[in-house]
Ligand SMILES: Nc1ncnc2c1ncn2[C@@H]1O[C@H](COP(=O)(O)OP(=O)(O)O)[C@@H](O)[C@H]1O
Ligand SMILES: CC(=O)OP(=O)(O)O
């Protein structure tokens with residue numbers, strides 16, 4: 378039995394889960410927020426109760442110290458040395474990493490090289506890794522990449538139609554993200570269907586704040602909607618998804634923004650937020666649409682039609698589909714989104730049962746009896762995947 382901590386570090390936050398392996402039971406979970414900003418705080422769930430503290434935290438190293446202190450203070454662990462492995466979510470692994478990896482000095486160097494491909498995400502992941510290595514130098518730490526599961530995508534799907542030398546010189550290609558989640562839910566779906574994974578063509582819809590859709594054929598990723606960065610693909614809470622790239626210089630000229638400012642607008646002020654003008658949270662947009670806001674309804678329509686198209690695209694890509702999965706914040710909780718994304722696909726043998734869909738909670742099949750394709754809600758669990766790989770690569774008993 379061993380105690381593993383799974384870390385998902387963002388630029389100003391650090392989410393964590395402490396798990397008992399191999400049982401995969403969650404001991405506790407929590408989040409440190411507003412690191413390096415005014416009034417940082419730590420929330421830890423202790424026996425179902427949320428405890429919040431407000432320490433002063435200048436950086437991720439102080440955040441890690443405070444987090445470990447609170448775990449001992451609340452008697453979740455008796456000593457920091459009770460932690461036997463640390464697993465980190467790293468968003469971008471480039472082409473260097475097609476599986477999780479035990480972190481060594483050399484790996485850390487390679488991670489730094491890959492960082493320029495994901496300037497919004499990777500630097501924070503690396504700071505988190507270093508902070509834990511300083512505090513727990515003798516404990517194995519493992520990096521688990523969002524991109525790794527997508528390294529199986531074939532060349533004709535990952536190359537862009539641009540001069541080939543950009544791929545060779547600058548690594549310009551589709552990488553894809555949320556791989557840990559797509560891998561988990563597609564494995565789980567095969568178990569739920571009681572069929573081997575290499576018998577199944579699955580479309581996995583991870584719809585949270587960030588959203589991506591993946592075609593999983595015979596257990597491997599063969600295409601995914603995100604691209605060189607997590608900005609591409611479907612429309613999201615604040616991200617535009619695919620646009621005509623010629624819009625960027627056009628908007629620079631019209632609005633006076635720099636290229637970096639336009640990209641920032643496309644990442645943070647677009648999507649549901651940008652179109653509705655109200656909120657990036659799907660619940661707010663749905664509520665406002667129900668109250669008669671035309672802008673909110675339009676935002677919802679654009680959001681839904683983009684996702685709907687990918688189902689057809691990926692079914693064509695795999696020459697068929699046996700199962701569709703919905704996961705993450707929106708996918709797990711919004712019956713409306715699931716119903717609308719699946720609407721009109723009866724010609725492909727996809728039909729959902731509205732009652733089952735409306736009542737879905739946890740792992741639930743929502744297709745009708747006559748549907749040829751299975752459709753299910755499968756709650757994602759990136760943390761358990763991180764913990765499993767930490768045990769495997771850290772060779773922890
Ligand atoms: N009960 C719910 N009904 C509809 N949408 C929900 C519900 N709960 C959460 N969401 C949506 O899930 C989104 C967050 O998803 P999540 O997977 O947690 O995002 P992140 O990408 O930040 O990890 C929110 O924007 C919210 O709109
Ligand atoms: C890569 C990515 O988009 O992650 P998130 O959904 O957590 O923003």
Ligand SMILES: [Mg+2]
Pocket residue numbers: 585586587705
């Ligand atoms: Mg997410």
